[in-house]
Amino acid sequence: MIEIKNVTKSFSSRRTIDHLNLTIPHGKIVGFLGPNGAGKSTTIKMMTGILPIDEGTITLNGYDIEKQPMEAKKTFGLVPDHPDMFLRLKGMEYLNFIGDIFNIPSDIRKERIERVTKQFSIYTALNDYIQTYSHGMRQKIIVTGVLLHDPPIWILDEPLTGLDPKSSYLLKEMLREHAEKGNTVFFSSHGLEVVEQLVDEVAIINHGKLLFYGTLQELREQNPSNDSLEEVFLEMTNDA
Numbered sequence: 001m002i003e004i005k006n007v008t009k010s011f012s013s014r015r016t017i018d019h020l021n022l023t024i025p026h027g028k029i030v031g032f033l034g035p036n037g038a039g040k041s042t043t044i045k046m047m048t049g050i051l052p053i054d055e056g057t058i059t060l061n062g063y064d065i066e067k068q069p070m071e072a073k074k075t076f077g078l079v080p081d082h083p084d085m086f087l088r089l090k091g092m093e094y095l096n097f098i099g100d101i102f103n104i105p106s107d108i109r110k111e112r113i114e115r116v117t118k119q120f121s122i123y124t125a126l127n128d129y130i131q132t133y134s135h136g137m138r139q140k141i142i143v144t145g146v147l148l149h150d151p152p153i154w155i156l157d158e159p160l161t162g163l164d165p166k167s168s169y170l171l172k173e174m175l176r177e178h179a180e181k182g183n184t185v186f187f188s189s190h191g192l193e194v195v196e197q198l199v200d201e202v203a204i205i206n207h208g209k210l211l212f213y214g215t216l217q218e219l220r221e222q223n224p225s226n227d228s229l230e231e232v233f234l235e236m237t238n239d240a
């Protein structure tokens, strides 16, 4: 479970996140929607301890990300929007680094790395430098790292951008399976079709404020005059 309580964040006195309250429960896939600049990545960066919070608190499975960062960080895996990290490591070195940090026994490590990287078709690239990987391959190596330590909470910032259809399908299956086991999956997306296929609930923000949180069914019931999720979304986030 992720609990965001009254969180505010400003950049150079411009308020980007404005008293945001949101609880992401166990056992659900929650999609995080909002137009460009709405504050999705900023929220995810505060959730994961990358950016400090100005006001309010964020807890992950009960651990405060600012007061108990070590405990909180053990409970989640993050797939960031720009997967351009550890470029000077080879794929296998990166995965072993993750395995060492999270004390994953070598037999489990070997089995998970082999299984997931073969599914993602990056097994044969594990001895290449991440620098040489495409955007999609970089995403896949980070997702493999998350699956390697298998934390209860998965947080993903636009995870499907740049993935080929097979990998995108596979990742969606993995997200569903993770939530079905009672875990928490929270991902931001601009792909409304993906959201419609995958999520149990959606959170919609604009200008750092929560506009809606609930199921797609509830969203439709609240907006009966619009036929599609696209129309609901456009009307809800229309600034004109």
Ligand SMILES: Nc1ncnc2c1ncn2[C@@H]1O[C@H](COP(=O)(O)OP(=O)(O)OP(=O)(O)O)[C@@H](O)[C@H]1O
Pocket: 011, 012, 016, 034, 035, 036, 037, 038, 039, 040, 041, 042, 043
């Ligand atoms: N480090 C920063 N310094 C100054 N302003 C920032 C910083 N990070 C984000 N912002 C601003 O905060 C606002 C929200 O940005 P954010 O990246 O959270 O939006 P987003 O919803 O993820 O957008 P997108 O869908 O385009 O990725 C934007 O106006 C952005 O310019």
